[in-house]
Amino acid sequence: MHVPTRTCIGCRERGAATELLRVVAFIDDSGEQVGATFAVVPDLARKLPGRGAWMHRDPACMAAAARRQAFARALRIAGKPQLDALAEAITGAGS
Numbered sequence: 849m850h851v852p853t854r855t856c857i858g859c860r861e862r863g864a865a866t867e868l869l870r871v872v873a874f875i876d877d878s879g880e881q882v883g884a885t886f887a888v889v890p891d892l893a894r895k896l897p898g899r900g901a902w903m904h905r906d907p908a909c910m911a912a913a914a915r916r917q918a919f920a921r922a923l924r925i926a927g928k929p930q931l932d933a934l935a936e937a938i939t940g941a942g943s
């Protein structure tokens with residue numbers, strides 16, 4: 849049986865799509881990127897438009913992705929990612 853897989857942008861390991869968290873870059877209402885940062889938000893329902901990236905629900909993977917600037921690369925967006933909402937989703941989802 850074929851299970852779709854995705855690659856985590858943090859640790860670069862592949863996992864079942866169901867086990868990975870989809871994240872997207874949140875751009876404000878105007879559709880314009882404001883300033884030199886962008887917010888990375890979790891797409892829990894997997895329905896947000898735009899280019900998504902996938903990662904484990906793991907703070908280590910988030911940190912690795914941030915360190916390697918994988919968010920900007922995976923989401924095709926320039927600037928520095930704001931990870932507050934994502935961090936909250938990951939740490940708040942715990943056990």
Ligand SMILES: [Zn+2]
Nearest residue numbers: 856859904909
């Ligand atoms: Zn990972």
